[in-house]
Amino acid sequence: MRNKTLLIILFALVAVNCQAQKHSAQKPIFGISMGANFSNLVGTDKIDDSKPRIGMCPGINVDIPLVYDAFLEIGAYYSQQGVTIKTDEMAKGMAREKVKIAKNVDYLQIPLFWKQSFGDIYTKIGPFASMALQASSDWRKDSIARDTMSRSRGSYNSFINKLRKYDVGAAFAIGYQTSISRSLDLYFDASYKIGFFSVEEKTDNQKKILRNQVFVVSVGVYFQKNRHSKTYRRR
Numbered sequence: 001m002r003n004k005t006l007l008i009i010l011f012a013l014v015a016v017n018c019q020a021q022k023h024s025a026q027k028p029i030f031g032i033s034m035g036a037n038f039s040n041l042v043g044t045d046k047i048d049d050s051k052p053r054i055g056m057c058p059g060i061n062v063d064i065p066l067v068y069d070a071f072l073e074i075g076a077y078y079s080q081q082g083v084t085i086k087t088d089e090m091a092k093g094m095a096r097e098k099v100k101i102a103k104n105v106d107y108l109q110i111p112l113f114w115k116q117s118f119g120d121i122y123t124k125i126g127p128f129a130s131m132a133l134q135a136s137s138d139w140r141k142d143s144i145a146r147d148t149m150s151r152s153r154g155s156y157n158s159f160i161n162k163l164r165k166y167d168v169g170a171a172f173a174i175g176y177q178t179s180i181s182r183s184l185d186l187y188f189d190a191s192y193k194i195g196f197f198s199v200e201e202k203t204d205n206q207k208k209i210l211r212n213q214v215f216v217v218s219v220g221v222y223f224q225k226n227r228h229s230k231t232y233r234r235r
Helices: 002-023 157-162 229-233
Strands: 029-043 050-056 059-067 070-090 096-118 121-145 148-155 166-179 184-195 210-223
Touching: 050 096, 070 121, 070 210, 096 166, 121 157, 121 184, 166 210
Parallel strands: 029 070
Antiparallel strands: 029 050, 029 059, 029 210, 050 070, 059 070, 070 096, 096 121, 121 148, 121 166, 166 184, 184 210
């Protein structure tokens, strides 16, 4: 009898909780953001003397409430990625050559995150898909011999021709969100993204794997018409 009573109480509590969540369900919350990318290429083919490309990552996103303090976040971002490679070599004789190579790819990125709030702090984790919008690969060579310097420039069309048009990866982020008015929330977050596919398509003569790796620092606002922070942060 006691067990049946406990089960009835348990089911009642679950039903009350579900009903409360149903009544407190909020509409999707829209936001915009501007981020700074620090991107690089990593993989089996090590790139010496590489420096990250610093680019922009503007975007829009929407949070769909699931249960208390948990959301499904979908977004669309313009992500500038790539890498800069610098070399400094001794050529024949006493000449020195400095070469700078920039491999840049801009993507349209669509993430799908599970977003969990812990008070004013939140975390996000999930997959993303990217589609290449434009790419470039330029080089600049400075040759220095005694007191004479010459400069030449060009492009690597092979990188563009071998570029994979899409990428899929995973991302993790941690952030802070606070109210700035009755209808606006300001947020800051930092995220790490890693691609699963090589940036370049493989060929018989090219077996290297270079994947996108990006650190992002973002600031943005949420437009909260109905002020859902009571359930979002349990204040």
